[in-house]
Amino acid sequence: MENRKILLSGIQPSGNLAIANYIGAIKNWLSLQEQYYCIYMVVDLHSLTVRQDPKELKKRCFEFIGQYLACGLDPEKNIIFLQSQVSAHSELAWILNCFTYMGELSRMTQFKEKSTRHGENINAGLFTYPVLMAADILLYQTDLVPVGEDQKQHLEITRDIAIRFNNLYGETFRVPEPFIPEVGARIMSLQDPTKKMSKSDEDPKSYIALLDNPDVIKSKIKRAVTDTGKEIIYNENRPGIANLMTIYSCLTDKSFSKIEEEYQGKGYAEFKAHLGEIIVETLRPVQKKYEVLMKNKDTLYNILKDGAEKASKMAQKTLSKVQKKIGIIQI
Numbered sequence: 001m002e003n004r005k006i007l008l009s010g011i012q013p014s015g016n017l018a019i020a021n022y023i024g025a026i027k028n029w030l031s032l033q034e035q036y037y038c039i040y041m042v043v044d045l046h047s048l049t050v051r052q053d054p055k056e057l058k059k060r061c062f063e064f065i066g067q068y069l070a071c072g073l074d075p076e077k078n079i080i081f082l083q084s085q086v087s088a089h090s091e092l093a094w095i096l097n098c099f100t101y102m103g104e105l106s107r108m109t110q111f112k113e114k115s116t117r118h119g120e121n122i123n124a125g126l127f128t129y130p131v132l133m134a135a136d137i138l139l140y141q142t143d144l145v146p147v148g149e150d151q152k153q154h155l156e157i158t159r160d161i162a163i164r165f166n167n168l169y170g171e172t173f174r175v176p177e178p179f180i181p182e183v184g185a186r187i188m189s190l191q192d193p194t195k196k197m198s199k200s201d202e203d204p205k206s207y208i209a210l211l212d213n214p215d216v217i218k219s220k221i222k223r224a225v226t227d228t229g230k231e232i233i234y235n236e237n238r239p240g241i242a243n244l245m246t247i248y249s250c251l252t253d254k255s256f257s258k259i260e261e262e263y264q265g266k267g268y269a270e271f272k273a274h275l276g277e278i279i280v281e282t283l284r285p286v287q288k289k290y291e292v293l294m295k296n297k298d299t300l301y302n303i304l305k306d307g308a309e310k311a312s313k314m315a316q317k318t319l320s321k322v323q324k325k326i327g328i329i330q331i
């Protein structure tokens with residue numbers, strides 16, 4: 001582990017894990033897991049910024065971990081855990097709150113967007129969300145953070161906080177780099193291709209869940225909003241078909257020009273039918289593995305316990321270092 005660089009990422013247990021999260025994040029986690037020492041979390045504390053049903057939240061945390069494993073994350077090679085189980089995250093977040101400015105946080109587009117969407121509950125957690133994320137990342141001396149495009153701004157503020165702290169107290173945190181895919185960093189809603197696909201969208205037709213059954217997947221793709229026009233040609237001004245081509249390209253590793261060539265003279269219906277099949281076949285092994293895994297809750301529980309122990313040890317090192325630097329007594 002010692003000479004491998006550290007990679008860390010997380011997903012909130014809200015809504016249903018979707019193909020956008022797979023393409024934007026999980027697919028890269030898988031491709032990088034041999035090269036890096038990897039730490040993957042389900043960030044349950046972050047999801048509290050939106051009101052959650054306690055029973056549902058508990059259930060979803062296990063289901064998300066089950067889906068991580070079913071996608072191919074290996075708990076023997078990586079650390080997989082729940083953010084809430086390592087108290088250092090909340091402790092460092094408080095300290096970092098005192099090194100983060102209101103002005104920087106008010107510029108966060110996710111805060112602006114979520115406070116519009118949840119106007120009845122604009123809580124302080126929603127505002128300081130990026131600081132907890134910075135704590136998640138900086139605690140593990142992370143080198144690389146694979147995320148979708150929407151998290152770029154949060155990575156920038158994390159870097160700013162780390163640099164600010166290092167300048168004040170000397171080298172304490174490693175300054176992390178984002179890893180954002182060139183294609184697929186922003187998958188759009190199937191119902192409104194000008195809006196990002198979101199796993200907590202009220203309309204389940206707007207996303208494909210990793211656990212959707214084959215008929216549902218095919219029907220969602222068939223009914224996906226596309227632009228007027230007939231040709232399968234990639235053009236950003238035709239966001240509906242461009243989005244479907246992006247999903248196609250990410251799941252088959254075929255370039256846009258190759259896809260255009262294959263579908264020359266063919267229409268949307270044929271393209272959509274094939275894309276539906278491709279998604280079904282990509283998810284089939286994941287769903288099969290998931291079903292088996294969820295029958296054995298004890299194994300999941302043990303993975304989480306083991307993950308939290310390993311993560312706590314690593315996190316505590318950085319937390320103690322920070323506490324010493326800022327003058328907190330170590331007893």
Ligand code: ATP
Nearest residue numbers: 012014020024025147148185186187197198199200
């Ligand atoms: P929610 O709708 O529940 O707030 P979300 O779908 O935006 O959630 P997150 O938990 O915020 O998902 O993000 C998990 C990971 O998936 C992050 O790395 C994020 O960048 C990535 N991601 C989220 N939405 C997309 C998208 N539309 N395209 C590509 N990547 C995405």
Ligand code: LTN
Nearest residue numbers: 008009010011012043133136137
């Ligand atoms: N804010 C992220 C989730 C997240 C995260 C992290 C991602 C919380 N902590 C640390 C990478 C690293 C999101 O996707 N909404």
